Amino acid sequence: MDMRSPSRKLELLGLASPVAKRAPTGRLQPQQLSYISLAIDLALFVGAGAVAWVVASVPGADIYRLMALGIAGMACIIFLGFCRALKVHDPLLLLHTTAISRMPRMIVCTGLPLLFPLAMSLLFVRSAETEVHHLISWLLWFELIAMSATVVAHGFFQVVRPMLSDRILARQRVAIIGAGESAARLIKWVELTAPGLFEIIGVFDDRDSRRTLNSSVAHQIRGSTADLVELYKSAAFDKVVIALPHSAEARLLDLLRNLRVLPVDIVLAPDLMGFNAADQETAEMAGLKLHSLAHRPIREPQRLIKTAIDFAAASGALIFLSPLLLLIALIIRLDSQGPIFFRQRRQGLGDRLFDVYKFRTMYCDLADPKGAKQTKRGDPRVTKIGAFLRKTSLDELPQLMNVLRGEMSLVGPRPHTPHMLIGDKKHYEIVSEYSFRHRVKPGITGLAQVNGYRGAVDTPDQLKARVDLDLYYIDHWSLWLDIKILWRTAFVCFSGRNAY
Secondary structure (H helix, E strand, C coil): CCCCCHHHHHHHCCCCCCCCCCCCCCCECHHHHHHHHHHHHHHHHHHHHHHHHHHHCCCCCHHHHHHHHHHHHHHHHHHHHHHHHCCCCCHHHHHHCCHHHHHHHHHHHHHHHHHHHHHHHHCCCCCCCHHHHHHHHHHHHHHHHHHHHHHHHHHHHHHHHHHHHHHHECCEEEEEECCCHHHHHHHHHHHHHCCCCEEEEEEECCCHHHHCCCCCCHHHEEECHHHHHHHHHHCCCCEEEECCCCCCHHHHHHHHHHHCCCCCEEEECCCHHHHHHCCCCCCCECCECCEEEECCCCCHHHHHHHHHHHHHHHHHHHHHCHHHHHHHHHHHHHHCCCCCEEEEEEECHHHCEEEEEEECCECHHHCCCCCCCCCCCCCCCECHHHHHHHHHCHHHCCHHHHHHCCCCEEECCCCCCCCCEECCEEHHHHCCCHHHHHHCCCEEECCCHHHCCCCCCCCHHHHHHHHHHHHHHHHCCCHHHHHHHHHHHHHHHHHCCCCC
């Protein structure tokens, strides 16, 4: 991946993709509240159509039922489109405007989708068919109930909103790079415009002269960019805002090389004039237009789907495979002395370390807990049952517990130990982009594993090939790609190739 090419620069400067939003760890994030609010309004809209159908008592032929079903389906699609266009469920509007001020938007969203079919039905009002009159009655009741339900729902939200803000909502945690006037103005803007939505965790600057300035942000400076990367390992955050001049291209690219290890959104704050041209309707953060430099690879809705599938599949697999797991545990206990499970520190999301679980496959007195020395063919450290477990990848099954703990996914780049050596060098010393693979959760299996790169990494070329495949997976992730990898894994595991 050439970071110096013009096309790569354009991508890094955010000219290729919009800003992605990510949910923070912990409590409900404002963006998640937005999705929940939209889902409730859609459910109320659909429910209004169902209740109106009962009230209007539409009888008659199936053709009218099909017409009503088609009208309702199209109305729902148009409803969602208007909600998105008018930003009715934007967190800033939900939390910092009154229900009354949002009412015109909601009336448009609930009323306009039914306006056209109602007008068309009125053209046939003189028809002798009773069903047409019932259809018109249904549409009128549909509009009335939908608008009423929306008013009640948003009015209720107005009442419970203070409780949400204090007890349930988690603010989006933001780090700022740059200790100049842009950073000071950005912090002041966010505090005044969107209180309760964002938490500024600190200001970071690589220039020592900036960090010693007696400025309005001096008390919030927490170190350099390296300190920011290290901070993520102990306290995750959601967004990095770079408050530097837009003309400093070389410095921006250098910052991105250091920051792309973080699985967070990276955006460029507006220049000083940008604060005077803020647009509450189209901006991404407290009314400001931000330029995306890098975003979390798996977006929020996709992340929720992937996490749900991981949890459901891992839970089901542990239950279904429990007899096999117990049998393997018994054989390990009988084969050699020592614990059944082997734990080892691995690098995960955002370079954070976690303990990966595996069935023990080595003699206890010969094991390598740090993983500096990789396993080789005919390795004397491996037990007899351990060789079989490694060949069939059955030793990896306990990592389903890591999936349930939220440390791993079913599919993703394989986690490596931070002490792994290839020759006399560590992995990140061989491939400069190695840490980019930590922008997603590591997986039990991955694209590299189903393409022949399974087992030990013996040469720099093998490491580079694996990293290339891992980065391809991250850049082209889809649910269908995960399914294909899992399907291919079922055949690759029992081939035994490159596993020892």
